[in-house]
Amino acid sequence: MCGIVGAVASRNVVSTLIEGLSRLEYRGYDSAGVAVLSGGNIERVRAVGRVAAMTEKALEVNLSGQVGIGHTRWATHGGVTESNAHPHVSKGELAVVHNGIIENHNEQRDKLMQLGYEFTSQTDTEVIAHLIHFYHNQGLALLSATKMAVAELTGAFAISVISVKEPEHMITARQGCPLLIGLGENENFIASDVSAVLSVTRKVIYLEDGDVADIRRDGVTIFGSNGNTVERKIHMSDVSLASMELGPYAHFMQKEIHEQPKALTDTIEALIDDNRFSPVLFGDAASEIFSQVDSILILAAGTSYYAALTAKYWLESIAKIPTNVEIASEYRYRQSVPNPRQLIVTISQSGETLDTMEALKHAKSLGQHYSLSICNVQESAIPRASKLVFYTRAGAEIGVASTKAFTTQLVALFTLAATLAKQRGMLNDAQEQGYLTALRQLGGSVQHALNLEPQIREWAKAFADKHHALFLGRGIHYPIALEGALKLKEISYIHAEAYPAGELKHGPLALVDSDMPVVVIAPNDTLLEKVKSNMQEVKARGGELFVFADDDSHFAESECVHVIRTPRHVGVLSPILHTIPVQLLAYHVALIKGTDVDKPRNLAKSVTVE
Structure with a gap:
């Protein structure tokens, strides 16, 4: 959600800024802009739409400068207009880019208007520009002016600011939103995502909450929340530029769906190499922490929430440990009963999801200090705030609709369930080896599921002119039905809902007619006969059924019952396998409808605002 890039160099940085913004397009945005210091002035270009338009x-104007900032905006305060696009400029002397939301912007706006500042946008960001300018104009250096200004801001933000009065550097600050520094040779960079700087450096520093940094050509100085200079660890990014290129695929979503066999295999590599479920997979302190916990609370949002719902079945059936799952944005705003022996598990692809980060902070404030993060991005904020961490190895995920990040989260959560089961004496050696064998075979089973794409492509034609769809599942496959419905509405804009199949007769059956396709997740498990009965309820009302069944489920096709058989039932890992067909269905429906598959309207990849 939104993207920031900045550069200080001895060369023209405009092309670097533009390339960085292009790399950030996947995050979701609706306008873009760049501002540079040039000849004692701020030169700015902004445009509604894609980075290409900007x-x-x-x-056209031959924009050039050695110090500059750029931004892709996802509208929050104010509509999608050029005047609301970043960077925002104050008095022609200072420019700011900003991710996040300033909660006290109305109060600050009123104060600044009384001081004579005129506002040309509806954004909360313009408040930041004018506030920093006010202090800068009082004679404070840009660094001090920025520190004074951010101390008055309430909310979450990552900002970068440049000034014509101090053209040799930029100042950047972080509170609640991701921001990093890229280190080059006699040039340095800032960005909200490492992908924006990969073409110029792999050496990065991740800023922490409360940090303010002075970025110059010849060095970087970071000040912590106490105002003193601090040293932050330098990391060598292992994200490859190749992983961010389409290659032979039409869309990143298609590419990432097909990368799942490798992503899953990479994620379980350490586990398979060790040939056992060991707490050390989650951190050096995991064995001690796991021995202390008596229950689990999983906090997540969006697709990660559905991964958490799936994990509840595994954790309670395999490890026999009580597990609750909560939507992160709801948990922190209700009265809950804290349990200091409860393990707080947070799930986030980016590791920067603000709702999840704040939920973790809330849990810790209640005295719940046992925490585990499952995340795909090294050294992101949520893992740094957690005692334990399991990094999935999905690789860069560019498409807004999560695919390989979701299935690798499921593998991580299954590994957690098996590890806890073993430590709690609920898993014998034969069961452990059975689960390890299933994990080893998972990549191949997923590849077989991907081979169903031609059949699913044909099914997609039946959905393209529909306005609604229903997804059904039972037991551990109900969350997969939820995920399937989410994928369809995210990228095809078809309204879709998911229900436990047994709930049909309690209301949703009223919606069923020949115009509402009903997708059924029907693995060959203990609930199969129940699912078949639920399907008869749909068929009797004239509904058209699209059934994803295991090869050995013995479904008969008919005029209104269409069946695609996935590979044979893979037991406890079946939810992962059945995720693949619903991803492919959503993708091909969206293709037929002509929507923007990788950048669906109104959505962002990394949600760093409430």
Whole structure:
């Protein structure tokens, strides 16, 4: 959600800024802009729409400068207009880019208007520009002015600011939103995502909450929340530029769906190499912490929430440990009963999801200090705030609709369930080896599921002119039905809902007619006969059924019952396998409808605002 890039160099940085913004397009945005210091002035170009539209305008005016900032905006305060696009400029002397939300912007706006500042946008960001300018204009250096200003801001933000009065550097600050520094040779960079700086450096520093940094060509100085200089660890990013290229695929979502066999295999590599479920997979302190916990609370949002719902079945059936799952944005705003022996598990692809981060902080404030993060991004905020961490190895995920990040989260959560079961004496050696064998075979089973794409492509034609769809599942496959419905509405804009199949007769059956396709997740498990009965309820009302069944489920096709058989039932890991067909269905329906598959409207990849 939104993207920031900045550069200080001895060369023209405009092309670097534009390339960085292009790399950030996957995060979701609706306008883009760049501002540079040039000849004692701030030169700015902004445009509604894609980075390409802004780039064209920058080329027309031959934009050039050695210090600059750029931004892709996802509208929150104010509509999608050029005047609301970043960077925002104050008095022609200072420019700011900003991710996040300033909660006290109305109060600050009123104060600044009384001081004579005129506002040309509806954004909360313009408040930051004018506030920093006010202090800068009082004679404070840009660094001090920025520190004074951010101390008055309430909310979450990552900002970068440049000034014509101090053209040799930029100042950047972080509170609640991701921001990093890229280190080069006689040039340095800032960005909200490492992908934006990979073309110029792999050496990065991740800023922490409360940090303010002075970025110059020849060095970087970071000040912690106490105002003193601090040293932050330098990391060598292992994200490859190749992973961010489409290659032979039409869309990143298609590419990432097909990368799942490798992503799953990479994620379980350490586990398989060790040939056992060991607490050390989750951190050096895991064995001690796991021995202390008596229950689990999983906090997550969006697709990660559905992974958590699936994990509840595994944790309670395999490890026999009581597990609750909560939507992160709801948990922190209700009265809950804290349990200091409860393990708080947070799930986030980016590791920067603000709702989940704040939920973790809330849990810790209640005295719940046993925490585990499951995340796909090294050294992101949520893992750094957790005692234990399991990094999935999905690789860069560019498509807004999560695919391989979701299935690798499921593998991580299954590993957690098996590890806890073993430590609690609930898993014998034969069961452990059975689970390890199933994990080893998972990549191949997923590849077989991907081979169903031609059949699913044909099914998609039946959905393209529909306005609604229903997804049904039972037991551990109900969360997969939820995920399937989410994927369809995310990228095809078809309204879709998911229900436990047994709930049909309690209301949703009223919706069923020949115009509402009903997708059924029907593995060959203990609930199969129950699912078949639920399907008869749909068929009797004239509904058309699209059934994803295991090869050995013995379903008969008919005029209104269409069946695609996935590979044979893979037991406890079946939810992972059945995720693949619903991803492919959503993708091909969206293709037929002509929507923007990788950048669906109104959505963002990394949600760093409430």
